[in-house]
Amino acid sequence: MPVTPASTPVSTSTTLQLDHVTMQFPTGTVALADVSMTIAAGEFVSVVGPSGCGKSTLLRLASGLEAATGGTVAVTAAATSYVFQDATLLEWRSAARNVELVGELRGVPREQRRARAQEVLDLVGLTGFEKQHPRQLSGGMRMRVSLARALVADPELALFDEPFGALDEITRLQMQTELQRLFRSSGFAGLFITHSVSEAVYLSTRVLVMSGRPGRIVADLPVPWDYPRPPELRHTGEFAALTGRVSAALGEHLAGERA
Structure with missing residues (x-):
């Protein structure tokens, strides 16, 4: 099949920059040594x-x-969002209520956060599963809820x-x-x-x-x-x-x- 080369320009605006970063834990373990990198918008x-x-340490520093x-x-x-290895959902809350949690913690009015949660659940393909609890969802669906929760804050x-x-x-x-x-x-x-x-x-x-x-x-x-x-x-x-x-x-x- 033909492969299309990249044509969409990436912004020169830097979103994340690490400059000669070292990370040593109190135990004496050196996880990262002289790490420099940048990530631009896009x-x-x-x-x-x-x-x-030290890959996960890199994320914790960025966050x-x-x-x-x-x-x-x-x-x-x-705004920065973090998606963990596990979906880390609250078992007693529905998919929609898990996604709403971000807005709830930020004091977003209920109707506004519900509408936004529905938008991102639709975006990740979970329309119709809003009321399901994590135990009722497959592994892939739980990860979709986790992605929706990360996207709800427009990171x-x-x-x-x-x-x-x-x-x-x-x-x-x-x-x-x-x-x-x-x-x-x-x-x-x-x-x-x-x-x-x-x-x-x-x-x-x-x-x-x-x-x-x-x-x-x-x-x-x-x-x-x-x-x-x-x-x-x-x-x-x-x-x-x-x-x-x-x-x-x-x-x-x-x-x-x-x-």
Whole structure:
């Protein structure tokens, strides 16, 4: 199939910037060392790396849940959302009420937050499931509720901590296509953590490769295709070549560490 090169310009406005960031925990463990990166408005950046290399720490620094022990973290986004590995829904609240929670905590009037919750539930394909509780939903549907909850606040920066890692393969591929659609329609800048090289390449405008702990950025690879990206893109030679380059960057650095 023909592959369309990227043509939509990315804004030069920086949404997230890390400058020579180091993170050392009180135990003495150094999770990140001299990490510098930027994400502009309109970019979707994925990070891949071995387990324990500090990928999730990177997200916590970006979200403000942790403070770096060295360097600077600058976030210019007016609103930031965080999507965790687990859907983390409140079991006693319906799908709609879980999504409304953000507005409720911010003091948004009830009718206004209900209308907004319905908008984003429709956006993620959950029309008709608003009154269902988490135990009544499949894993993919629960993750859709989690995405809706993240989008309800109209974030300028969305952080994703391996949100599809626990899903079966078919659902995971469907959610990748869904997230790509949401990224295009909502316009947030995205930082996405994953162990899947193919997932990173399919979703992203750039893929960052991290070393083993202490984590450092060892490769920054642009993804050349415009959106929307059809699922069939994953079966092309061009896609295989780029995933091979990302895998090689991972493998070469890990081999160097073991030498």
